[in-house]
Amino acid sequence: MAGQRNKQMHDEGQRFVTAVVANGAGEIFDLAGYAAVGADGPLQMPLSPAQTQNLPHGSELMFLPDRVPLVYDLRQGRVLALPENPQAPGEAIFPVAAFNSPGYMLTHTCAYEERPRAGFLPLFSYGAVGWHRGRFRSAVLQVDDEPRQDLRQMPLDKIKAGVKRMRRRLPDNRLRAHLEKCALTYGCPAGKNFFLGRYEAPLPASPACNARCLGCISLQSEGAMPCSQERIAFTPSPEEIAGVALAHIESVPNAVVSFGQGCEGDPLMVADTLCSAIRMIRARTRLGTINMNTNGSLPSKMEPLLAAGLDSVRISMNSIRQAFYEAYYRPKGYRWQQVLDTIDLALARGAHVAINYLNCPGFTDTPGERDALLVFLQTHPIQMIQWRNLNFDPLRYLAIMGQVGDSGRPVGVQALFETVRGSLPRLGHGYFNPPREKF
Ligand code: SF4
Known part of the structure; x- marks a missing residue:
């Protein structure tokens, strides 16, 4: 027995x-x-x-x-x-x-x-x-098999050699100096890639934001959780931004340079500076993909950026539904509708548009959220979903979302992914910002 x-x-x-x-x-x-x-x-x-x-x-x-x-x-x-x-x-x-x-x-x-x-x-x-x-x-x-942030491909001696090379090329550039700290002190993979001359280079520039995300990794004013990144304290000049971007674009095949990093606020807050930087880059080269990761809150600020030559936009959201979005982003001075307006504007101007969809099993895969996502994808034909994991206490997040409303019994993240893929076969899925050669 x-x-x-x-x-x-x-x-x-x-x-x-x-x-x-x-x-x-x-x-x-x-x-x-x-x-x-x-x-x-x-x-x-x-x-x-x-x-x-x-x-x-x-x-x-x-x-x-x-x-x-x-x-x-x-x-x-x-x-x-x-x-x-x-x-x-x-x-x-x-x-x-x-x-x-x-x-x-x-x-x-x-x-x-x-x-x-x-x-x-x-x-x-x-x-x-x-x-x-x-x-x-x-x-x-x-969801993405590109080794863009594979730490095995980021040897320290090569990063240090890249730091020396960039110091010679951009001696007085404060953004270059900021990225050195990101790469060497914080171990940021995006910062490392700039000095290694591969894939996507970060262009942080904004000390401010007009949202107060519960899980903002660069600013936590309520003190319940420590930030995991230190927010940039200054706005580099257009010349400094263009200098870093061009150093990357001119030496890396299929290069991407991105505004909107974990160590800053939202780049739309410094849109005028970024507009000037984009014009400087585009006055010198048509190469490279200029991308912005943003909360997409200010369509009026997005318009001149697209006109200046911004190639792609990735807009972050935890939910496709206004009440759930606003409970997490806690926007100051904008509403969910403006995020949608920014998406429509970028699509109308021919930019590549992705959403950075913050996944938390138990919320993202509920029928309420899934159905809203499917309607959104039909009405706003973006090119790509970047499926990212929400960095937040999962039980507390589900409790906060539960207070906003009942989204139904989860169907499973795998089932959600397959439903979206089956319903919109042309939609791209991944994790990283693609270069325009892959749009
Ligand atoms: S939009 Fe980005 S920078 Fe602004 S509060 Fe949210 S996570 Fe932080």
Whole structure:
């Protein structure tokens, strides 16, 4: 009888990936007899090997303090909260989540319950992770396979050589000096790529923003969460911006240069400066793709940028529905309609338009959000969705969105992705801003 039970448990163990937890010292280990659980909003399910992939290279594992892991007990056949290590009674255990590499969209978040004194989690995404056949497995969908931000391709000696080269080319340029700090102190992959002379170079320029996103990584005025990036404190001159952009465009095939980075406010706030910079770039070359990542709040500011030669626009949003959008972005002096107006304007002017769609399983894949997305895509025929993970405490986010309204029972991120792909076969999907050679 016991032998039969053990065999049954072994078979179950093969069907699912094993739970991974941490002790109070942050040591991560797998828990035999328990399967990893992924959360899709209120749905909590044991994860199978087919629902997971090997943890992408460059991903990081984080243990979540003041929280209790949810695991699937193979013996009992149910999900339960497990505050203590069953193999070492009395030892507290904590959930472990994956912060996945760029190019991978979460299908499930880490499943856990908060202990009473839990505060907000820092501004990362918290993907479900488990262990199977000697490897960590992550609940993700790959949406972009370009190695643009693959850290293996960013050797420090080459970055330092690029820093020296750029110091010689742009000795008095404050933006170049700012990017050195980004690349060498903060380890920013976009900053590194500028000095490595590959793909996309960042052009941060705006110290201000007209939104107050709950998860803004460069400014948190309410103090509940630390920022993960330091916001640029000055606006470079048009000459400085054009100098950095041209240094990149003139030496990199299919180069992209982008306004609107994690370390700044919104670039539309300094649109006049950027307009002058774009004119300087375009007076010298037609090469390269000039892109702007923005909240898209000010169509009147976007108009001259497009006229000056802005090639592509990526507009960020957590939701396609006004009330949910405004609950997260907390706009100051603009409304959702202006974001739509900016999208329509950029499309009418022939720019490539993408949305940076901030995914949180349990909200993004609800019927309410999915249906709004499908209507939006029909009425605003953008070229691309960049599927990005929302960097915000998932339980707190779902609670905030839940206060705005009920969006229905999640259908699954994979199912959402397939529905969108099937409904709009010409729509592009990815993670990075494409060069115009790929528009
Ligand atoms: S739009 Fe960007 S810079 Fe502005 S508050 Fe939101 S995340 Fe921060």
